[in-house]
Amino acid sequence: MDIKKIEHIGIAVKDLEASKKYYEEVLGLECYAVEEVADQKVKTAFFMVGETKIELLESTQPDGPIGKFIEKKGEGIHHLAFAVNNIEGQLAEAKEKGVRLIDETPRSGAEGLDIAFLHPKSTHGVLTELCEDKNK
Numbered sequence: 001m002d003i004k005k006i007e008h009i010g011i012a013v014k015d016l017e018a019s020k021k022y023y024e025e026v027l028g029l030e031c032y033a034v035e036e037v038a039d040q041k042v043k044t045a046f047f048m049v050g051e052t053k054i055e056l057l058e059s060t061q062p063d064g065p066i067g068k069f070i071e072k073k074g075e076g077i078h079h080l081a082f083a084v085n086n087i088e089g090q091l092a093e094a095k096e097k098g099v100r101l102i103d104e105t106p107r108s109g110a111e112g113l114d115i116a117f118l119h120p121k122s123t124h125g126v127l128t129e130l131c132e133d134k135n136k
């Protein structure tokens with residue numbers, strides 16, 4: 001695969017406002033965007049840390065992926081997202097190499113990126129997101 005960098009680290013939180021305060025007031029990071037992604041049933045808050053972002057995720061519905069994750073495991077690191085070119089090609093390669101795809105075709109994520117997830121059961125336990133900025 002052709003990975004450029006870690007695009008973001010996704011963190012599941014119960015209360016976006018409360019956790020945002022920790023990142024701002026304790027860690028001293030600046031939240032530069034808050035966005036709801038209805039397709040994923042989440043509200044997100046983004047912080048830039050060098051070239052990588054932290055994506056806080058609060059569930060907007062109990063049956064969404066973040067709602068279910070928090071119910072089972074509590075708050076914490078949820079996924080690792082890599083920036084790639086040609087996301088469709090990367091998905092095809094991953095599939096060809098035996099990885100189970102959650103998304104066979106990319107969906108719309110936050111910040112206008114195309115995103116697709118690889119199943120944690122075939123990535124040694126890490127829910128993995130591929131992201132491509134097709135507007136660049």
Ligand SMILES: C[C@@H](C(=O)O)C(=O)SCCNC(=O)CCNC(=O)[C@H](O)C(C)(C)COP(=O)(O)OP(=O)(O)OC[C@H]1O[C@@H](n2cnc3c(N)ncnc32)[C@H](O)[C@@H]1OP(=O)(O)O
Binds near residue numbers: 055057110
């Ligand atoms: C806004 C956007 C963006 O960046 O632009 C986002 O990030 S949206 C971020 C939120 N969206 C997503 O995560 C979409 C992709 N995620 C999904 O489709 C789902 O959450 C799955 C990862 C397939 C899990 O869903 P499912 O209903 O199957 O839950 P489940 O609890 O039965 O999980 C099946 C097995 O996977 C494990 N599992 C579940 N979530 C996990 C996670 N985040 N990391 C590692 N392992 C995980 C469970 O422990 C379980 O293992 P055991 O059987 O051993 O107990």
Ligand SMILES: [Co+2]
Binds near residue numbers: 079
């Ligand atoms: Co993400």
